[in-house]
Amino acid sequence: MLRTALRNVLAHKARLLMTTLAVLLGVAFVSGTLVFTSTISSAYQKSAEEGLTHVDVAIRPDNDAEAAGPGAAADLGQELLDQVAALPGADSAIGEASGFAALAGKDGKLVGGGFDSRGGNYFTGQNGSGEDTRYPMSEGRAPERTGEIALDARTAERTGYAVGDTVRISVNGPVREETVTGIFTTDDGNVAAGGTLVLFDNATAQSLYTAPGAYDQITVEAAGGTSQQQLKDAITALLPADAEAITGQQLADDQAEMINSQMSAMRTGLLAFAGIALFVGIFIIANTFTMLVAQRTKELALLRAVGASRRQVTRSVLIEALFVGLVAAVSGLLAGVGIAAGLRGLMNAFELTVPDGPLVITAATVIASLVVGVGVTMLAAYLPARRAAKIPPVAAMSSVHAAATTRGLLVRNTIGSILAAIGGVLVVAGINQDDQGATMGLGAAVLVVGVFVLTPLLSRPVIAAASPLLRIGGISGKLARLNAVRNPRRTAATASALMIGLTLITGMTVIAGSVQKAIDKLAAEAITADYVVSTANFSPMDPEIAGTLSERSDVTAVSALRASPAYLAGTTKDEYLTGVDGDSIADLINLPFEEGSFDGLADGNAVVDTTTAEKHGWALGDTIGLTYADNATGELTISGLYEANEMIRGIILDNDTLTPHMQRVQDIQVMLSTTGGVSDAAKSALEEALGNNPAILVQDQQDISEDIAFIFTLMLNILYGLLAMAVVVAILGVINTLAMSVFERQQEIGMLRAIGLDRRGIKRMVRLESVVIALFGGVLGIGLGVFFGWAVGEMIRTGMDTYELVLPWGRMAVFLGLAALVGVLAALWPARRAAKLNMLMAIKSE
Template sequence: MFRTALRTVLAHKARLLMTVLAVMLGVAFVSGTLVFTNTVSEAFQKSSAKGFDQVDVAIQPKTRKSTGDTLGKKPELTQPLLDKAAEVQGADSAIGVVGGFTAIADKDGKLIGGGFRTQGGNYWGTKDIRYPLVSGHAPKGAGQVLIDSKTAERAGYKVGDTVRISIDGPVLKPEITGIFTTDDGNVAAGGSLALFDTATAQRLFGKTGVYDEIDVKAAPGTSQVALRDALDKALPKDVASTITGEKLADDQAAQITDATSSLRTSLLVFAGIALFVGTFIIANTFTMLVAQRTKELALLRAVGASRRQVTRSVLIEAFVVGAVAAVTGLLAGIGVGAGLRALLGSFGDSVPDGPLVISPSTVLAAFAVGIVITMLAAYLPARRAAKIPPVAAMSSVHAKATTKSLVVRNTIGSLFAAAGIATVLYATTLNSTDGQAPMGLGAVLLIIGVFVLTPLLSRPLIAAAAPLLRVFGIAGKLARQNSVRNPRRTAATASALMIGLTLITGLTVMAGSLQIAIDKMAASSIKADYVVTMANGNPLSPDVDRKLRSADGVTTTSALRFASSRIDGETEYVMGVNGATFTDLTDLTVDSGSMKIGGAQIVVDEDTAKSRDWHTGSRLTASFEAGHKQQLTVAGIYRSTAMMRGIILDNATLSAHASHPSDLQVMVKMSDGATASAKSALEKALGDNPAIQVQDKKDISNGISQSVTLMLNILYGLLAMAVIVAVLGVINTLAMSVFERSQEIGMLRAIGLDRGGIKRMVRLESLVISLFGGVLGIGLGVFFGWAAGRLVGTQISTYQLVLPWGRMAVFLLLAGLVGVLAALWPARRAARLNMLTAIKSQ
């Protein structure tokens, strides 16, 4: 039986090749995803571990235990604390570290290292072994800076050049006094690092006299744990906490693993979809092969082979096919992993140098997926073949599906579909967080239900195409009859295409609706012409607002400033604005009172007011970060929007209680509105700063939608794999149909149907099956898009369902094109059949 199975595999090379391709695509995606994520994770982990080589123990500010502890004076690492740490027994040296976001512009004024956080910090001097100097000398004062060697190489900088740098808004133009090397993970991954002398760094980063961290190097013979214990005894417990360098490296490695695991999960989901679709093709292929060998298997049964041996013979074929697909898929997956790494770099996100990581688990996963999926898909055809009585098989009497089996199938499908619809509808009544799991479960149940019901749905839906097929004469009539002759096989083929189009349509509906919602959100709450922010989302310096107020053409500005406060025992975040100009820059609906903001008068959004039982005229006491208290009065209650919500008070009031005030954004109104010259004037007033972006309403909308569009395009690319697999399925189904109807095709040729008519018949059959799958997929996609939109609507008030009729029409046309292309080879094969040989074939 083993030799028989091997001969059978080699006897049907063309059809088995399509099965190998279907399985190989899924295996390649799975193994490529594992190679890519393992490579990225290990590269970052090794890079981060190098960054902690010179840190035996790190001293950090004590972490607050509760939300209420965020108010009042925060623990600080001061110079006396550093001196004390350096004198602890077992300590060789101690370095104070301070840093933050630092944008470096290249010679064309563009931001360097935009893919990762671009950082700045302090240089401790010639004893700072963290950053060995390659050339030049240490910086002194605000007019000098060091930059890392990779940044210098990329931008073409050298010692003595002037570089444009921004910390939180204003542009600095220090001289490059030196270039250093570093193992810092961000730099290795495409970021940049600028170093100032310690006093300058503390001043620029708003941390005068204090440090973010103190790194202590152990003396020879002292372990990290022993040094940590000694520091714990010597340092005040309410101010500082300690952690070993090994623990820091392990924690960062864990964070990197967590970050890559989410990416891995997302990619594996789409690999699973491709495999799920491929399962239909494998089952169809083996059904076709078994059908071709019905008499052969019956003869084996007649000469003594048992049902188990027949089943085992087919499963051995599946094992061989799966093993070949696993090997080729693994090799292709290694290429996919390398390609994804290069693709990441093309988006501006570099990865630290390192080899591709092909772990044993990746190899095992590839073989498990390839072999197990193939054998599972082949089991039912094998079992069905073994059940056919030898006499019936040799007489070409094939068992048809009984009425009872169809009733059972339709009942099960209806129950699954009903349960799926009910679960999805229930999920739409929940919020976006609680509704995700029920929504996913309902989608799976509904897709399974529709798949099971597809044979039942195929007859009426395909019958609806009869008037169009009549135009093609007898070929069209035969195509319609052939497409419903074996509804189970037709349904399995259409379902493969249906799943891909369901996901593509659902994503498109969501993306189009989100774009409209984003446009409305950007325009509904602000009247300002421009919004100025940091490119990386960091706070702006208050100097930015002052510079904008004096810029040409500016009539009104308001900085948006956030701070933490404690009101009636609960923590509340408040937003500071320019109370005198706020109503000129925003468009908010007031439910009661007025938008009069200034002094002790505040306005509150309706949700906050309702939850705290506040109303116009309510008085409350707020405690701020610096420990100060302020009596406030609610002047009005407004309706919140996606961009404006919470407690709003005047910046003058808020700034009096903030230790280091900073702005998240500045709204600007121009005398001539939003024009190209107005935007240029604002950028020039800010020194053409690469770290600051000046956006009008359209820019804000485009900025948000770009990420949506990019993600959508990536998902389209991933789902294209499922569609490719579905194409192979259509080819297999048509090839099976041609084989089963060889005698019939021969008779049609004999009574006058020419080769062109045969080709037309097969192509129309393929077109009908593909369009049937396309209609089901688009219908389900619209339903899922609507349901998912209901969840999104709980977070974005401007969201509303928008159906992309144009794109859906394109998807349906593409489904038809899939059918036409998939029919090329089977139609040609059917037309070339010798009519006499075909008539005698059965």
């Protein structure tokens, strides 16, 4: 039986090749994902470990400490640094002050991605005459005074800056012109991943990021013979209540855990798409083996007649599946390694640089690839194998095995209807469930399975509806329709593979388009300002930006938005306050007030959203007691209650009331209106007034919408690319089905040729059959996708009032057209093969 199974595999090379490809693509996606994420994780961890080589203990503010008061803990002072450096177990101590620093390239544009642009201090020791071991200079010298900086070697190389050049930098708004005095090397993981690092002298960095004589972190290296824990214990005794000490090993472990967590989300997402491709592949494999078994009915029945047991027949089919699965798994693993290497190269091409490091192929990846490849194939082949074992020996005397009974179809349709109904009910019920979509996800899976079970029943009416279109093909079109409904189970299995991919693509398109419109509507309704000014990475800005804009004669209204934490009376949990210009804010934002208004905000009042007010039991005219970030206490009178939206909510008060209590006065963004309204000229004038700053964004409502649209479009395109894997697998399934259908109908095709149907007519018949099957899958997929998109949208609507369902009719028409194109492409080889059949040999075949 083993020799028989292997002979059968080798006897159907072309047919099984496409089945192998279907499994191979899924396995390649799985192994590629595992190799890629393992490689990235390893590279980042290695880079992080290198950056912590000389760190045995790190001291940082403890934002969770009860004594810290509202907001973040205070910076670490010079006195603490000196005390730590003087400990017997400390070899050296370095104070760090760092934050955002946007560097402009020679073209005036921001270098890096904004979020990866960092600045820090060059620490010269307690006496100010040492060298910072973190950043050895490869060229020039370290910065010594305001107006001087040093650049990391990678940034210098890609920008072309050299020692002596003048560069433009923005830290928190205003443009600074600095002279490059040195180029340094570093093990900083952010730099290794494509970020930029700019070093200032210690005093300048403190003035920019912390406060004179203060640091945001202190790192300590232990002296010989002192363990990290011993050093930590000695340091802990010196720490104030709002600071904490952490060993270098704990830092490394925390970073490794954070990296693994970040990679886990990516890994889970990519594996989900691999799972979809494999799920689609199951249909193709099951279809392939079902057809192979059907074609070998006589052979298998004869084996039973000469003494083979049912178990032996089942085993022979499963051995074929095992062989196919092994070949696909090994090939998929190798292809996955290539995919991982390609993904890393693609990231570098898009300047999403990752640290250098070898490809990491773990034993778990190899095992997972083999288990997935072999397991999926064996699972899909099990039912056809059992069906083969049930073939009675008497079937060897018959040319056709028994067709499915009416009772069997009735049972299948009943089960499918029940599953579809349960799935639909669960999806609808999941809209109002607070379980993060678990109920809806379960319902979606059950509904898809139910529709798959029902597809043989659905195929006849749907394909019948396409009859008017098929009439264009004449007799070939009529034959194509009859062939498509001749074996509804096969048609259903083939169409279902395409259905799953289009369901996901359509559903995500509906959701993305609806959310995009909701956000556009929200921005248009909430913001009446002409422009919103912010930094490239949305970090706080210097108040000088708002001051510069307010002095312009063409600016009619301007308001800086500020945020600061506070404790409400009787609580110790941060409640963030939003500061605005009380005299102009009503001209810049549009909030629907339930009671009161912005009037009187500048007189020590506040407006509160209705949700927050209801939570605390506040009403119009009530007084709110609170503790500000500087630990001063105060009271605010509620002068208005407004309806919150996704952009504006919470307690809003006048900047004149809030600013005196802020630890560091900074603006989140600045909103303004101009005399001429929105225009390219006005925008250019504002950008020029701010020094054509690479770190500052001047955006109108359209710019904000386009930014949001870009994010959604990018995500959607990535998802389209990932789901293309499932569509490719579905194409292989259509080719497989048509090829085997042609094989089964050799006599029929030969007879059609003999009675006058030419080669062109045969090709047209096969192509139209393929198009009908593909369109059937497309119609089901688009229908399910719209339903799932509606359901998810209803769940989103509970938290976004402006959400409304948007059906992308144009894109859905494109998807249906692509489904038809898939049918045309999939039919090329089978149609050519059918047309080349020798009519006399075909008529003689059994």
